[in-house]
Amino acid sequence: MRPKKNVLIFALNPMTLDVMAYVLGLRDFAISTAGTDKEFREKFAGRAPDTVVFIHEGHGDAAIGELCAWAKARDPEVRTMVVLRRKKCLRNVAADSVLFQPTPNMAELRETLKTLAMRKRGPKKHVAAAPAIELEAVYA
Numbered sequence: 603m604r605p606k607k608n609v610l611i612f613a614l615n616p617m618t619l620d621v622m623a624y625v626l627g628l629r630d631f632a633i634s635t636a637g638t639d640k641e642f643r644e645k646f647a648g649r650a651p652d653t654v655v656f657i658h659e660g661h662g663d664a665a666i667g668e669l670c671a672w673a674k675a676r677d678p679e680v681r682t683m684v685v686l687r688r689k690k691c692l693r694n695v696a697a698d699s700v701l702f703q704p705t706p707n708m709a710e711l712r713e714t715l716k717t718l719a720m721r722k723r724g725p726k727k728h729v730a731a732a733p734a735i736e737l738e739a740v741y742a
Contacts, residue, residue, distance in 0.1 A: 607631050607632065607653060609715065610634050610651040610653075610654045610655070611655045612642050615657075616637055619635040626708070643669075647676075653718050655682075655684075657684075657685045658686050670682050681698050683697060684700045686702045686703070699718060
């Protein structure tokens with residue numbers, strides 16, 4: 603069984619954080635949440651996540667853009683995803699994935715997170731070929 607991927611979720615709405623942590627934390631992910639930028643920076647520095655999810659609900663443009671850039675500068679390997687709840691466009695956000703969801707669809711969000719987590723895996727380890735066996739010696 604593979605270890606759970608660490609996911610850090612940032613949202614300014616505490617109710618959204620609770621719902622996301624409950625639904626996504628059931629199976630494949632180890633979830634930690636942050637509601638302020640100070641809390642986000644502390645949790646990011648303490649436990650390096652595999653993926654960071656920013657939930658944008660129409661406010662907090664500057665905070666999300668700044669934190670996304672800060673996370674990428676701190677660890678270029680971390681995957682970032684922005685979930686948009688309204689059609690308002692974020693500018694200058696260097697996210698790996700942007701998902702527009704006017705209504706929360708947890709199945710789609712979970713699949714997108716799995717895809718991001720798979721991308722982070724490194725190349726497969728090379729397996730040496732099995733040594734050749736003389737068949738005549740075996741059947742003799």
